[in-house]
Amino acid sequence: MAKRSFLASFSYAAEGIGYALKTQRNMRFHAVAAVVVITAAALLQLTWQRWLFLLVAITMVMAAELLNTAVEVVVDMVSPEPHPMAKAAKDTAAGAVLLTAIFAFVVAIIVFYQPVAAWLGSQH
Known part of the structure; x- marks a missing residue:
């Protein structure tokens, strides 16, 4: 197998992010939420x-x-027919997303609570 260049690996990673943004509704939701939070x-x-x-x-x-x-794509490739183990793999990966999303929501509440309360207090 030929060695990939360091810069090529960035291109492949960007393609993966682009694929997820184009094909995954939840990825687009998280991206929009990130822009709102950063703003x-x-x-x-x-x-x-x-x-x-x-x-x-x-x-x-x-x-x-x-x-x-990535898990969903690989599972669909190797197990095109429904299978309990394929479902378990997909559900477990989705559970990881849910867990991190809950964490992010809690972080946002903690991070924004005081600044928003102070901003609202200064509006009166």
């Missing part, structure tokens, strides 16, 4: 510590969604 964080001028927690949570959800997509 809100910028408007509220959050501290770098709060930014860090948000970016970790966003990255975890997006990475989990990419892995979920």
